[in-house]
Amino acid sequence: MVSIDLDTVLDRAWADKPLAEVLAAPVSALKGVSDRDGELLKEAFGVTTVAELAELKYVRWAQALAALDTAK
Template sequence: MASIDLDKVLDKAWADKGLTEILAAPVSALKGVSDRDGELLKEAFGITTVAELAELKYVRWAQALAALETAR
């Protein structure tokens, strides 16, 4: 299983939280995602949490395309 440095991907306020809490957190818990970015994601896709962003079909499609390119 891959590990991730939470300090590198989460806003400081969320770095010490548990995974369940992080997944339920607003997308602004991710480092570099502002409250305004979160509002725009909600307006465009109905996304309000980190978990919902991870499940967004467009994110999954982009990841699949990138994986295909890497496998070439």
């Protein structure tokens, strides 16, 4: 089971929302991601929600590469 501190990864306004609502939220719901960052992600990759960002192939590729590095 994956455990995550929502207060650490979400803007305060989103920390108490249900998971389905967070996944449908704009990427700016993530702490440290500005509205402008969200606009740039939309322009570059067509990503508008937290769920779409999680499914972005480039994110998954980067995670796989990082996992290989920690498997040493």
